[in-house]
Amino acid sequence: MDIVLNYADHYVLTPYVYPAWLTEDAPIRQILSLLVILNLGGYFLYFLNAAASYYFIFDQRLMKHPLFIPNQVKLEILYTVKSIPLMSIPTVALFYLEVRGYSKLYDNVSDNRLGIVGILGSVVTFILFTDMCIYWIHRFLHHKQVYKYIHKDHHRWKIPTPFASHAFHPLDGFLQSCPYHIYPFLFPLHKFTYLALFVFVNFWTVSIHDGDYRVPDLLKPFINGSAHHTDHHLFYNYNYGQFFTLWDRIGSSFRNPSSFEGCGPIMEVLKKEKLKKESQSNGKQHVKKKEE
Numbered sequence: 001m002d003i004v005l006n007y008a009d010h011y012v013l014t015p016y017v018y019p020a021w022l023t024e025d026a027p028i029r030q031i032l033s034l035l036v037i038l039n040l041g042g043y044f045l046y047f048l049n050a051a052a053s054y055y056f057i058f059d060q061r062l063m064k065h066p067l068f069i070p071n072q073v074k075l076e077i078l079y080t081v082k083s084i085p086l087m088s089i090p091t092v093a094l095f096y097l098e099v100r101g102y103s104k105l106y107d108n109v110s111d112n113r114l115g116i117v118g119i120l121g122s123v124v125t126f127i128l129f130t131d132m133c134i135y136w137i138h139r140f141l142h143h144k145q146v147y148k149y150i151h152k153d154h155h156r157w158k159i160p161t162p163f164a165s166h167a168f169h170p171l172d173g174f175l176q177s178c179p180y181h182i183y184p185f186l187f188p189l190h191k192f193t194y195l196a197l198f199v200f201v202n203f204w205t206v207s208i209h210d211g212d213y214r215v216p217d218l219l220k221p222f223i224n225g226s227a228h229h230t231d232h233h234l235f236y237n238y239n240y241g242q243f244f245t246l247w248d249r250i251g252s253s254f255r256n257p258s259s260f261e262g263c264g265p266i267m268e269v270l271k272k273e274k275l276k277k278e279s280q281s282n283g284k285q286h287v288k289k290k291e292e
């Protein structure tokens, strides 16, 4: 995050916003700047990714599903807009520690003795580590003593749209994002790679809510996609994973998505539509016969 902060300081904050006596390394200035950057960046990524996904990927026929709430998209957006500022408070505390140099983030590819190979390796370990942590955190959030206080709100959307991707109780959103923040305090990570991973993670979170249930056949056994996560929203105690199905298989919570078995939410919508059409045409025939 110090890359973004440095850019903001250099181009905007130092020349135009802060008085000269409030230097770039002043803690209060760093905290304030991080809060603003995180909120603006959070909204920007959320609206950009979710809107693109909603208009270009999300199957809008799903909005005719009986479990789709009236005005759901509006409710998902409102919930997210309210949550992001609260979620950002504890997140800024972690970013502040990172900016102050307590993490193991490094600047240059040459700082890794394996160079680019080492960096690619850290991308793999980042994904595996965060996937494992999110699985257990998510499972913990489903514990009956915890669920109703923190995680229930995210399950309000039984048939989620991409706008539900960040519609979490602030504590829920923060806890599930903790693995991403903790990783660079435990393991060395290249700064730009970390930034790219952050954008990717955001994109992935939207993508598992995008109602596009397709996964290439070869990857079907391994990837936790939208089909898995929609079933998680519908059936609760299955498919807690984020990127892979690995931990659901280890933790015996894997459920083959209903969409892969020909009975997913879109099939229900199509069945309902077909029945509606049939009953309408039957009704018309009935009226015709009566007129004759």
Ligand SMILES: [Zn+2]
Pocket (backbone or CB within 6 Å): 154, 160, 164, 165, 209, 229, 233
């Ligand atoms: Zn979800």
Ligand SMILES: [Zn+2]
Pocket (backbone or CB within 6 Å): 138, 142, 151, 155, 232
């Ligand atoms: Zn859940």
